[in-house]
Amino acid sequence: MTTLLVSLLVFLLLMELLVAGILLARRLLSPRGPFRLTINDTREETLDESDTLMNHLYARGVFIPSSCGGRGTCGLCRVRVEEPRQPCTPVEEDHLSPAQRAAGFRLACQVKVQSDLVIRVPDEILDAREREATVVSNTVVAPGITHLVLAVPDDFTFHAGQYVQLRIPDPEGAEGVFRAYSIASDPAIRGTLELAVKLVPGGLGSPWLHARRPGDVLAFTGPYGEWRLDPDPAVGLLLVGGGVGLTPLRAILHEAAARCPDKPVHFFFGARTGDDLFWRDTLDALAARLPRGSATFALSHEPTGSPWTGARGFVHEAVDAAWEPEGPVQVFLCGPPPMIDALRPVLDDRGVDPASVFTDAF
Amino acid sequence: MNPGDISPVTILIAAIFTNNILLSHYLGMCSFIALSRRLDTAVGMGLAVTFVSTFTTALNWVIYHRVLARGALSWLPGGLGDRVQLEIFALIVFIAVIAAFVQVVEMILERFSPAMHQALGLFLPLITVNCAILGVALFMVIRGYGFFQAVAYGFGSGLGWLLAVLLMAGLRRRLRFSTVPRGLEGVGITLIVTGIMAMAFMAFAGMVRIQ
Numbered sequence: 001m002t003t004l005l006v007s008l009l010v011f012l013l014l015m016e017l018l019v020a021g022i023l024l025a026r027r028l029l030s031p032r033g034p035f036r037l038t039i040n041d042t043r044e045e046t047l048d049e050s051d052t053l054m055n056h057l058y059a060r061g062v063f064i065p066s067s068c069g070g071r072g073t074c075g076l077c078r079v080r081v082e083e084p085r086q087p088c089t090p091v092e093e094d095h096l097s098p099a100q101r102a103a104g105f106r107l108a109c110q111v112k113v114q115s116d117l118v119i120r121v122p123d124e125i126l127d128a129r130e131r132e133a134t135v136v137s138n139t140v141v142a143p144g145i146t147h148l149v150l151a152v153p154d155d156f157t158f159h160a161g162q163y164v165q166l167r168i169p170d171p172e173g174a175e176g177v178f179r180a181y182s183i184a185s186d187p188a189i190r191g192t193l194e195l196a197v198k199l200v201p202g203g204l205g206s207p208w209l210h211a212r213r214p215g216d217v218l219a220f221t222g223p224y225g226e227w228r229l230d231p232d233p234a235v236g237l238l239l240v241g242g243g244v245g246l247t248p249l250r251a252i253l254h255e256a257a258a259r260c261p262d263k264p265v266h267f268f269f270g271a272r273t274g275d276d277l278f279w280r281d282t283l284d285a286l287a288a289r290l291p292r293g294s295a296t297f298a299l300s301h302e303p304t305g306s307p308w309t310g311a312r313g314f315v316h317e318a319v320d321a322a323w324e325p326e327g328p329v330q331v332f333l334c335g336p337p338p339m340i341d342a343l344r345p346v347l348d349d350r351g352v353d354p355a356s357v358f359t360d361a362f
Numbered sequence: 363m364n365p366g367d368i369s370p371v372t373i374l375i376a377a378i379f380t381n382n383i384l385l386s387h388y389l390g391m392c393s394f395i396a397l398s399r400r401l402d403t404a405v406g407m408g409l410a411v412t413f414v415s416t417f418t419t420a421l422n423w424v425i426y427h428r429v430l431a432r433g434a435l436s437w438l439p440g441g442l443g444d445r446v447q448l449e450i451f452a453l454i455v456f457i458a459v460i461a462a463f464v465q466v467v468e469m470i471l472e473r474f475s476p477a478m479h480q481a482l483g484l485f486l487p488l489i490t491v492n493c494a495i496l497g498v499a500l501f502m503v504i505r506g507y508g509f510f511q512a513v514a515y516g517f518g519s520g521l522g523w524l525l526a527v528l529l530m531a532g533l534r535r536r537l538r539f540s541t542v543p544r545g546l547e548g549v550g551i552t553l554i555v556t557g558i559m560a561m562a563f564m565a566f567a568g569m570v571r572i573q
Contacts, residue, residue, distance in 0.1 A: 003445045006438075011451045014429065018462040029469040086476070090403075090484055114472075 036116045040126060047113055053079065054108040058175065063128050063221035064121060065165060067180035067362075069204070070109035076180065076224075077108040083118035086111075128221050130167070131156060133193060135216045138209075141278035142271075144199040145244055146210050150218075154190045158183055160255035161227025161248045161332065161358075164193065167219040168205045179205035182248035182334070182360070183223065184279075187255055193220075196278070198244040227332065227358050229255050233262040235328045240343060242270045242315055242335025248360065249334060250279060250286075257289040264326050265293035270315025270339065272301040274308050296322060316342040323350070330356050337361040366506065370514035372570050373507070377518025379566040383494045384526045385559060390494025394527055395552050397485075404531035405524075410485040412520030414467070415495050418460045419516025422499040423509055425459060426452060456499040461490045494523055505572075529559060 030050055037045040037056065047056050054070050054077055057063075068074035075095030081104050088096060092107045111117075133150035141147045158164075165178040185194035200206045212218065229237070229252055237256060239249040246269055256265050267287060271277050277297055287295035298311040298318035311318040316339060323346075331352060333340050340361045347357060383389050390411070397407045428434055430452055435443035468486045471479040489495060498519045502512040533555055542551045 002442070003447060006442050007446045007448055007451075010429065010435070010446060010448055011455070014425070014451075014455060015458060018458050022462050022465050025466045025469050029473045031473070087480055089480065112472075 031114045035113055037113070038116075038118045040120055040123070041118075043126070050112060050114055052109055053081075053106075053111040053113055053117070053119070056113055057108060058178075061129065062121065062126060063130065063165065063178070064108055064125055065163075065180060065222075065224040066109060066178055067165070068109075069177045069179075072107060072110050074180070075107060078105050079108045079111075080104050080120040081106045081111060081117060082120060084115060125224070128224070130219050130221050132217055133220055135212045135214050135218070136192070137214055138212050140210075141196070142276050145276075145278060146197050146199070147278070148195045148197055148209060148212065150193040150195070150220075152191060152193045152220075156193070156223075157190070158187055158223035159225075159227070160187050160229055160251040162223035162225040162251075163248070164195075164220045164222035165224070166205065166209065167221075168208050170204065177204060178221070180224070182225075182251070184247040184250040185254070186258070187251060188258055196244050196247045227252075227360075229259070230330050231260050233260050235330055236264040236326050237266070238319075238323060238325070238329055238331045239265070239267045240270070240315060240319055240331075240333050240335070240339075241268070242339040243276070245335030245339075245360070245362070246279065246283075247334070249332060250283065252332060253283065253286040253290075256293075257286050261290055262292065263290065265290045266323055267293065267295045268298065268315050268319050268323075269296070270298045270300065270318070270335065273299055274302055274306065294322075314342065315339060316346055319343060320346045320349075325350050325352065328353075328356070330358075332358050334360040335362075366508055366511075368511065368572055370510045373511050373572055374514040374518040374521075376570045376572040377515050378522040378525060379563065380570055381572055382522040382526060382560075382563055383497060383519040384523050385556070385563045387497060388560075389497040390492050390523055391556075393488055393492055394523070394530065394556075395549055397488075398527050398530040398534055398552070401528070401531045401535070403485075404527045406482055407485045407488070408520075408524030408527045410482045410489055411492060411494065411523045412517065413482075414460070414464060414486070414489050415498050415520035415523075416513060416517040417467075418456075418463050418495060419498050419502055420509070420513050421463060422456050422459055423502060423507070423512040425455060426503055427509075430455060452503060453496075453500070456496055460495055460499070464490050494519065526556075526559070530556065533559075 032050065033048045035047045037047055039045070039062065045060050052070065054064065054066065064079060065076040066074060067076055072091040078096070085104055088101050088106060089110050092110050095107060096105050131153055133152045136149040136151050139147050163180050163182040165180050167176045168179050170177045181195045181197060183193060184196055185192055197206050197209045199210050227248065239252060241249045249267065253267060256263055267283065269283070280297070283295055287293045296311055296318050298313060298315045299308060300314050302308045302312060329352060331347060333343055340359050377383070384391070384394055393407060397403045430448040432449060433444060435446060437443060464486050471482065498516050502515055507515060530552070534552065537551060546554070
């Protein structure tokens with residue numbers, strides 16, 4: 001018995017020593033604040049402890065966009081770090097172009113604050129504040145996709161193609177986490193925000209949003225995003241969406257129908273089967289308001305022999321078969337990465353200027 | 363030959379070539395497959411493995427022989443030291459020592475050498491669960507190495523792992539331009555090539571022998 005007890009005691013003592021060693025090293029080696037954070041030369045903050053830049057910014061009400069919760073996978077939380085200049089980590093290299101890296105851009109979730117910092121963020125982000133939205137309705141429109149209609153304050157405005165971030169309660173953190181969702185509604189209509197949320201089983205955001213009921217209140221920030229529709233009627237428009245990637249394109253169609261109905265607008269939507277098509281009536285009605293417009297729906301896995309009379313196959317095949325640019329064109333692609341990769345050669349083949357192609361892969 | 367009589371230099375050379383931890387024991391495979399895709403990550407990870415393996419082997423040797431081994435605590439009063447059974451904890455203690463060492467090294471690098479931390483920082487946490495490092499610590503005990511032999515074995519095993527991962531990164535660069543059957547792309551062909559490489563390394567077998 002004594003042998004066992006003493007053995008266990010020595011073992012536990014050894015483990016305690018290791019833990020004490022780590023804690024001591026952390027105390028001696030981790031730089032501790034206060035650090036000074038200067039944002040856009042106008043705002044100064046004092047940071048007491050070493051943490052990621054993103055967490056510090058969120059704690060101070062600067063809501064930079066992020067949809068992955070700080071894991072370095074979405075690449076949205078770009079900020080320009082002017083002082084001190086540090087090289088990017090390999091995680092960031094995947095999300096930043098060489099030009100952005102040379103200009104000092106970093107992902108805020110990967111920057112650990114260990115000294116005074118001078119950073120620059122777009123002014124709209126400094127202005128973005130958290131607002132409250134009330135759920136008006138939450139309807140499942142296709143398997144796994146819900147159409148969430150929110151009542152928002154009237155002073156909230158956005159451009160077609162922009163997105164908002166919803167605060168999702170996190171069981172592990174008191175602050176909650178943010179998830180980005182594109183806005184689907186007409187930018188001209190104030191006070192309403194429509195989103196489509198695809199259910200990701202086991203995810204944090206989508207199951208929670210699917211469970212919201214009318215009257216529930218949730219918090220959001222934004223709008224974010226640099227997608228802007230070119231109002232020039234001479235510039236054509238190609239919109240290609242896959243699955244829930246349809247969301248920002250619906251808002252762009254609304255804006256195009258209202259502001260520049262003479263534009264040649266070609267809209268393609270890819271889904272697996274007829275059941276996965278949603279908002280078809282709204283999209284057809286919008287296309288009908290655009291005399292030089294067309295809407296094509298392509299189904300990749302529709303069973304043969306079904307009454308479906310539209311295009312069959314992947315959406316990039318439908319674009320390849322039916323689309324020719326009629327001059328300069330602006331292209332918006334939103335959907336799964338394989339769809340966007342498959343569309344690039346189609347666009348290159350038509351001589352589309354890569355600078356006029358806007359993509360959102362998720 | 364008694365393991366205690368082998369010179370550390372022999373052990374070092376054997377650990378790199380004839381008893382390569384990866385190619386003869388197939389340890390440390392997961393990071394080997396994941397990080398041999400690019401030459402720069404292979405070098406980074408290889409150096410990190412070499413560094414950690416050398417120092418944790420030394421550390422684990424001291425802890426094993428001064429605390430865990432039978433009779434190491436014989437100075438305890440009442441003959442307790444001779445009765446305690448701590449060898450069974452060797453596995454878990456080695457894992458904890460490796461994990462703690464990696465954490466502290468990461469903090470030291472972050473503080474004093476940000477450039478080095480940038481280069482190796484990503485790989486250090488991966489090493490915590492690299493079975494090659496743990497394997498080295500366990501083999502050192504089984505074979506009854508002395509301190510300098512153990513350090514040479516740890517250093518040599520790290521270099522051997524670095525050599526294997528570098529060779530594989532070079533091969534995989536060429537594999538990218540070869541026609542690989544669809545079902546074997548990626549991990550499948552990498553494992554087959556590793557097997558062939560292991561057979562090629564058997565040519566070194568006559569050079570030195572430690573076990």
